Amino acid sequence: MRKLQDLQLLIDEAVTNLRYPAYPAELYEPIQYILSMGGKRMRPALLLMACDLFGGDVENAVLPALAIEVFHNFTLMHDDIMDNAPLRRGKVTVHEKWNKNAAILSGDVMLIQGYKLMMNVEDRLLRVILNIFNDTAVGVCEGQQLDMDFETRSDVKIDEYIYMIRLKTAVVLGGALKIGSIIGGAEIKDAELIAEFGENLGLAFQLQDDLLDVYGSPEKFGKQVGGDIISNKKTFLLLKSLELANADQVAELNKWIDAKQFDNQEKVKAVTTIYNDLQVKDHAETAMQTYAEKAFDALEKINLPEQNKQYLRKFADSLMVREY
Amino acid sequence: MRKLQDLQLLIDEAVTNLRYPAYPAELYEPIQYILSMGGKRMRPALLLMACDLFGGDVENAVLPALAIEVFHNFTLMHDDIMDNAPLRRGKVTVHEKWNKNAAILSGDVMLIQGYKLMMNVEDRLLRVILNIFNDTAVGVCEGQQLDMDFETRSDVKIDEYIYMIRLKTAVVLGGALKIGSIIGGAEIKDAELIAEFGENLGLAFQLQDDLLDVYGSPEKFGKQVGGDIISNKKTFLLLKSLELANADQVAELNKWIDAKQFDNQEKVKAVTTIYNDLQVKDHAETAMQTYAEKAFDALEKINLPEQNKQYLRKFADSLMVREY
Structure with a gap:
């Protein structure tokens, strides 16, 4: 079994090697920027870990793992606009460094890029994996909407809160493990x-x-x-x-x-x-x-x-x- | 051959029958709203037309055609935020009727919904069709970015203009026809x-x-x-x-x-x-x-x-x- 730490490093290196077109600059530079902010790369590492545990070759799962990381950073880029956040990981957020429009549009391209990366799986797994990715992505959006709704509500119940954090943060962890395990042969x-x-x-x-x-x-x-x-x-x-x-x-x-x-x-x-x-x-x-x-x-x-x-x-x- | 007008009506009906979850309301209502604004449904009708011309059954292409329409309306929803547009087809835009955050997040879900709909094709066509959809989607985003860049530039050349409108408006017409023709057997x-x-x-x-x-x-x-x-x-x-x-x-x-x-x-x-x-x-x-x-x-x-x-x-x- 590969150490989680090693898998995180593997992802970090792969993220660094991701290349985007130079033009239009304002579309692609924010993507490089947010991905270079670092972070623990936990979601993609979990995907690789699951692949490894089920006997798969993690090399076959690196691009789908990057898909999860790019997707996650897309949600961060758009969430930061919605939350009016000036900083992320101590660095200026994309909508502050560029502008809101750049953050909207770069985020959109990241979501598409997520799909492109996720498609790097065997034909026989393509549909099942994209279905999981779709469900994960919809869940995260629903969770973010509920989180925003709750800000202006004073009657949020614990059950609703659990439902929200399940969608906003837990579903993507489950999705990453599920995709990785399937690539690994589960x-x-x-x-x-x-x-x-x-x-x-x-x-x-x-x-x-x-x-x-x-x-x-x-x-x-x-x-x-x-x-x-x-x-x-x-x-x-x-x-x-x-x-x-x-x-x-x-x-x-x-x-x-x-x-x-x-x-x-x-x-x-x-x-x-x-x-x-x-x-x-x-x-x-x-x-x-x-x-x-x-x-x-x-x-x-x-x-x-x-x-x-x-x-x-x-x-x-x-x-x-x-x-x- | 089916009349284009009939295909447009077929799409219009299918769009009306699209159902979204009721909860969270602020996430899904804007989708229903923008899709109900009407429009000529030209892009999805072209997809059906191409399918028909190559001898396919248009019924098999309705969901991918809806994917193109949902995708197109996602771009409108986000473009309207970026362009600060108060009206679309004489009606209040989503970000004005709700707010910018709702328009960002609903648009994100629409893009995912576009992928879900587009996946309604035979297994053997799934990858090729999603590749076209990916390229189309990236093209439209690049076109929108260039369009915004041009607003603040005073040295835009004709070639760049053609390049921009190709990406922003022409590529999706080509993409719709290409996808429809492949479903039709081309x-x-x-x-x-x-x-x-x-x-x-x-x-x-x-x-x-x-x-x-x-x-x-x-x-x-x-x-x-x-x-x-x-x-x-x-x-x-x-x-x-x-x-x-x-x-x-x-x-x-x-x-x-x-x-x-x-x-x-x-x-x-x-x-x-x-x-x-x-x-x-x-x-x-x-x-x-x-x-x-x-x-x-x-x-x-x-x-x-x-x-x-x-x-x-x-x-x-x-x-x-x-x-x-």
């Missing part, structure tokens, strides 16, 4: 199980992210504590709190949500106090655990040698943080 | 010839459009005379004039182009006078004729019964205006 049934593994792991990971924002030690994770609280992001913790809160607590939460001017630390402290009073950390950890277990359940059912399953277990484990 | 060589026919016809048609804006009788074409002149659109006529003009004429043209406040009629009259002095109408007509001839040359080489060629000749002829 039966459809096993491909679906590894997708289920990936999707549930993605959900658990997202919930962990929500938790780390508030309870993660800044030294360990290098993040500002309470960034989500400051920006009123509708995380599991906030939504669960609004569900469980009494009238006074709801009023207090809404006071901070509606406040135009506030001291960051004071807001984080006040909201965290309510979170603690309502024990939403426990709820989030339980939910996280539920999805992690679902992932492991799916994993057990996959028809793979024990050694390969152990690899997946270790991988899943490595994503889960033991101590905040 | 050999690749004939598919390429009918694409060449369509592309050159598209160029001729676009040049005719430039001419009609200035020289078309408003009673006959229901358009405001000189709309392109008023909006400084870089048409064949303007670019050719800038190429041929002496220093005084260049200064006069630039005076009108740069003018912030002006009387519409006065501007149209002044610019048209320069056009007439430089005889750019003749140049445009010659260019138009050249592309029409290229279209007919390609047509003659296609391996089709004379009767079917006659049908294509008549169709091409019907697009060309004899009297302005």
